[in-house]
Amino acid sequence: MEKRSSELININELGDRRGLLTVIEEHKTIPFEIKRVFYIYGTLPEVRRGYHAHYKTRQALICVSGSCRVHLDNVKRKTDVLLDSPTKVLILEPNDWHEMYDFSPDSVLLVLSSHLYDPEDYIRDYNKFIEVYGA
Numbered sequence: 001m002e003k004r005s006s007e008l009i010n011i012n013e014l015g016d017r018r019g020l021l022t023v024i025e026e027h028k029t030i031p032f033e034i035k036r037v038f039y040i041y042g043t044l045p046e047v048r049r050g051y052h053a054h055y056k057t058r059q060a061l062i063c064v065s066g067s068c069r070v071h072l073d074n075v076k077r078k079t080d081v082l083l084d085s086p087t088k089v090l091i092l093e094p095n096d097w098h099e100m101y102d103f104s105p106d107s108v109l110l111v112l113s114s115h116l117y118d119p120e121d122y123i124r125d126y127n128k129f130i131e132v133y134g135a
């Protein structure tokens with residue numbers, strides 16, 4: 001399977017005396033077309049979720065309120081990313097096993113996705129993940 005590197009990018013904040021505004025455009029700020037949007041909120045502090053990788057789906061994760069952390073594992077390297085600003089965007093490639101944790105009580109994690117929801121595009125078994133992306 002083709003492998004790409006997930007990446008944390010910083011995007012511009014447009015501000016004036018009224019407050020702040022931040023823009024994300026497909027194929028411009030993020031490298032794919034946005035087919036689906038979902039958001040994760042009301043997460044209890046001790047919860048860890050995700051525990052999967054994908055075959056095709058590319059995603060962009062933005063904590064638009066509060067903060068959370070994302071554990072990434074691309075077989076070669078394990079990293080942990082802190083999302084604590086609406087201007088931080090994690091471009092998450094399909095080949096990264098990911099787990100989200102340390103949600104603050106006010107955390108709203110916005111996810112932009114390159115594909116519609118398809119349970120067949122999930123790899124939820126870690127051994128299967130190594131089998132697919134380990135080579």
Ligand code: TYD
Pocket residue numbers: 036038040049050051052117
């Ligand atoms: P789940 O995959 O368990 O979330 P996470 O990976 O963050 O732990 O999703 C929770 C539920 O929501 C599960 O029943 C599948 C459903 N779901 C959809 O129906 N559509 C979607 O786009 C997503 C992301 C989840």
